[in-house]
Amino acid sequence: MVSQAAEPRPVPGRFNRTTLIGYTAFFALLLYGLAHTYWALGGAGFPFGADDANPEYSAFPHLGRDRLAPWIAGWLLGSAAVALLMALPGRRRIPTLFLVGASAISAATVFFALADFRILGNVAYLFMLKFSAINWTVLNQLFAVVSVGLMVASAVVYQRRVSGACTRCGRSSATAGWTSPQVAARWGRKAAYLAVVVPLLYASTRWAWVLGFPLGLSDQLWEEGQKDHLWLYGAALATMGALGSLLTLGLVQRWGEVFPRWMVGLRGRRVPLSLAVVPAALVSIMVTIAGVMYIRLHFQGAFDNQKEDWGATVPEMIWPIWGLALATATLAYYFRRRGVCKRCARGEGFK
Template sequence: MAAASWGVAYAAVEVTWALTGTTVPWKAHSAYPQGVQLFLAALALLAGAACLASTRSLSRPGRAGVATVLGVALPVLVVGTVGLPVHFVTLATLSGVESATGLAQVLLNTAGAALLFLVGLSCHRRLRGDCPRCGRPHDGPADGPLAHPAVSRASARTRVAVCVLVGGLAPWAGVKTVWTLGGNALGVAGEDWQRITDAAASGPAKATASVGVDVTVLAAMAGLFLLLALLCTWGQVFPRWTVVLAGRRVPRLLPLIPAWLTGVPLALYGAVLVVMAPLTAVGVLPQIPPSPPFTTGSGITWMAEFGGLAFAGLGTGLVVAARSYAARTRPVCAGALPRVPR
């Protein structure tokens, strides 16, 4: 029902924006065309109807239809969440909202992607004969008490993989730190960088820069903190330094929701930059014209590559860590039977 309600609300918003000619940016200096907005509205209505149909007993063609609609709508909505981390950083640094409609579009896409994913997961479990709630095969209703697994940390393989991925932050964070401290890198003088960023920075951003920490690097550090929570045991039971909450179980969705919502868009955005920068360097794509404080095209191309490695590494690391956390913390219905080989 929640997914169906989202579909109606999403379609109503998109149609209203299309008919009134409201500008809804999807990237810098580009807006959603009216035709795309109407297509998204129709897709949202179809997805909502498919979610309602998924709760009923369907024939094979009916199940195939639901799977097709969800399989088309989910990737479209996921791509539409790419701007979420950028909006998060601007809000967290009190830099203001660049576009209210752009932020609303990203939030609507994010909510839809989350709901459709949950519906698709429930359908997949039901088709396998498993409980749509806990994913395990068992008799009885799916609304009984839940049994939580013992506290555990991520496997060594997962920890190593995440460490390798977040290593992509090093070049980007290093260059930003050099600039913030007044040094020169990639043909950009630290003084020029500070002058331009100070002109557009908010109070918190200026405060962090005064001690040599770029605000975006600070945001990346918050992402690393979330990664540690997903990998370590204190992400499942509140540690002693939380005082009042110490010893209590951490709500499972508390770290998972921000991890998924930031990890997937960051990974997609970073992957685009990682591919785009080398193609630009060899001339396959048009050269990126340098804009202040950059003085050369090569400098801004390198910075795009460093940013891609950082965003893709951190985003993919969050996704990998969240997948491990979700598997290790997934509760099961108290009456669930051990899974039998298939």
């Protein structure tokens, strides 16, 4: 292992992966900001608020294009400017905390206000070969999530750059011990087990319904769901979530690092890091967004007349715990398996 290493200086004018993240975030936010400017000026196709295909899920169900689009346009164009400042070479006179904080606020705005559970629902329906739920609003939500996701990634790279850490792996001579493989294994294991339990609690209510037990449902809603076969679809989606939660154990088990014997053609081979990290990270984002939406709707009073039907909404409110636990377990898995950095040559045991 390397005892100490300095991060290589990037070649002037040369693009690399970390550089491209920042510029991609800038162009995505700029493009989307210009789209909202078009809608603010009267263009057709605004996807949010009262113009949403399902405004009852929106954080702004009573605000239409004329009032909402100008605010979103200004926020997106401002976010694009922040992303550009972080992508440009050198260090800005603007405090790093401001730029990184603005990125976090932009992501929170999308997660709490623009995106909702329909992203997760559409992904689940795709696996069930049901494509009818995909609409213009969902596509816009996806673009917004990807755009601010790139902005957050750019903020991470910028913070590493100005602090003297490696822009690829984040290691520096002052890297905290909590990122070491041994320590990450301990806190990652606790997070992984939590990420297994929460979706099973949710799935148990849906399994109860399909088995004939109206847990947390009024008689009226129970009968309506039976007629429309909603409980079958609910149980199918819950089962997918439960199976996915069991895959979370791979983040702390041997078979999550080396393909097991029964996988003919792959057994004994190392599991690619991205094969585990990317899907887990995406699911953690989607379930967190979905859970936040249910919490938001609760405070908006959307469930005030459905207190007898708590089983249809309360279990989803714990999804943010699932999402954060899964994200934490995924981060620990990454720390355990990332190995020696190809850019700075730092690895486990460096000082």
